[in-house]
Amino acid sequence: MFGRTNTIAIRLDNPPASSRWYPGGGIYRNVRLVKTHPVHVAQWGTFVSVREIAPLYATVDVQILLDNHTTNATLVRVRNRVRFLGQLGPLTPPVPDLKPSQSKHELERMPRVVRASIIEVSTNLNIPPNSNETVALTFHIPDPKLWSPDQPNLYKLITELEQNGRVIDRYETVFGVRVVQFDAERGLILNGRPIKLQGVCNHHDLGPLGAAINVRALERQLQLLKEMGVNAIRTSHNPPAPELLDLCDRLGIMVIDEAFDCWRKGKTPNDYHLLFEDWFEKDLRAMIRRDRNHPSIILWSIGNEVGEQGEPDGWKLAKLLVDICKQEDPTRLVTAACERPQSETNGFQTVLDVFGFNYKPHRYTEFHKANPQKPIIGSETASCVSSRGEYFFPVSTNKLEGRANFHVSSYDLYAPPWANPPDVEFRSLDENPFVAGEFVWTGFDYLGEPTPYDRDSAQMLVFTDPLVVAQKAEELEKTGVIRVPSRSSYFGILDLCGFPKDRFYLYQARWRPDFPMVHILPHWNWPERVGLLTPVHVYTSGDEVELFLNNQSLGRQKRQPYQYRFVWDNVVYVPGELRAVVYKDGKFWAEKTVRTTGEPAAVKLTVDRTRIWADGRDLAFITAAIVDAAGQVVPRTKNRVRFFIHGAGEIISTCNGDQTCHVPFYSKEIPVFNGLALAIVRGLPNAPGKITVEVESPGLKPDSVEITTFAPSTKTIK
16 A cells, blocks of 8 residues: 555465476566556557558557546546657667767767657547546558568657646557568568568577576577578567567567467476466466567467367367457467477367468478468478587488487587478478468577487487496486486577577578578588598578689589588598688679688687676677687687676676586686687676776687776667
């Protein structure tokens, strides 16, 4: 009650086996206590939807739910203004550069950006006591600037309630103007134009930062994915943090917003199935009300690989969930991620607006023939596994091989039994252009679920070094099953640090066809392989490649239909230089060289941003690389490095991307993994100044970087 001391008590129960992956523990998302006037816009009380986009205007419908928590009828004036925000870009923008004559204090006094209103609409409403009323508005936005991945234009609706000439509540809703359609033949159509979904699935954790939300870390993940060519995210397999959706709105990334990993039939002893009956409707409605104004969201997903999809009457529960989605948001279609063959024929498929296939590229053609009016997406694809910078010989094309010492070869040919290398999905998508696109499992490695080295996959363990078994002997259980040492997944296209694996460039070559790029694998440091066959793969957005070893041509290849990588299987290793020269349409396109390096000589530091905010939240990501005298990264090194920090900052985490490394993330000392390690630094809140980060490694030349932090008051507000 107001006027008294109030206590809010929160009890957390995070039992084991509550998820199939690492769920985190404690309160790891932002929690806010919102204080309002008794008469106010309800929580998630606005809904902005685009009815029509014409050449000169867009028709926009708005519903506003108002709550009156008083015992009297209340007359309010509801004033709405729309502002055009434009393309806002990152949520944590770089600190603006100071001009030579500009002091820090002058920067702090820079004017904030103010946007003029383009529309103003007001109405009077009498709200009964202890009740609520809905205001429905329709207005036209002149010369609308549309939201799309290429141009993520945003608008803001500002709703103010006035009583007796005084503003008693203010509610802001960011939205975008766009029209999303799915067609069974053309796939996704955004604003009248077909667009392929180039998506990834992601779990919510932030690798070495754990499960706690950090906007800058999340933003960095999305920026790295966009660099690869990603234009869509599937939130796997629960409602996302709202900060993720804000970022996707601003950066131009489409989203499948997913609600559940299970319904009544659980997957682990303590997962959501225990709560489903009591909470599914409340949770689903809350998710949609919270998220439905985000222009980035193109589909709602009611579930992932739920057990009910294989039951004869499972469609009934699916329909109930679909109906809830349509009640809360009639503007979007609904999907689910299905892996069971029964779901294609038992009625489950008829309930979904868009059918999502998990790992079934071989089923696209037949399903389309049987359901010619049903749009299709690859809701979960590939599940290729690899360890960054690890390569095993001989190179097998059997997807279940390529494993040694609890790592997986980075030739990108390997996957669990239910999955495939990327090339298989690529071909099926090309053969079935009606499929709207794919969502690869996964964008980033994540904590937990170390397939193929989890218990369920123990029979697939393959060792090339018998000493590994001996070293793990003390961990053998009575059953003879090895206690797996891996702490994270192998599925990521980027590792736990955000360092790209080779696969990053295979997807970039496909998803950014106009970007001149070429990537060669493996590295060329194999002194033990002199005279032995060492296959070379090249990923490129070009269509013809000539490969040279020590300036001698190994042949020129032209891309053939359904060919997604260039392969030279008969390369005999000698040290020196591999060079790939790429052509497109007969003209030079790109070039890349990989060299045999010298011995480790130094540790080299690079930082993603040298200017960050001193707010206790903004981060700088620092890469430590072991390099030779020429500055080349030495690819097979495992040297230990130690980080030191001076000034108004702290090192909050380190990592190396090695799935088997158990050095605590808070340690300042860590071995590099195949040449690289990461340190994450944040500035102390309200303590602007200089931060110096140093790194040392025994026998190697040290290095340092400097970061400048600025007071949060210098942020530009839009």
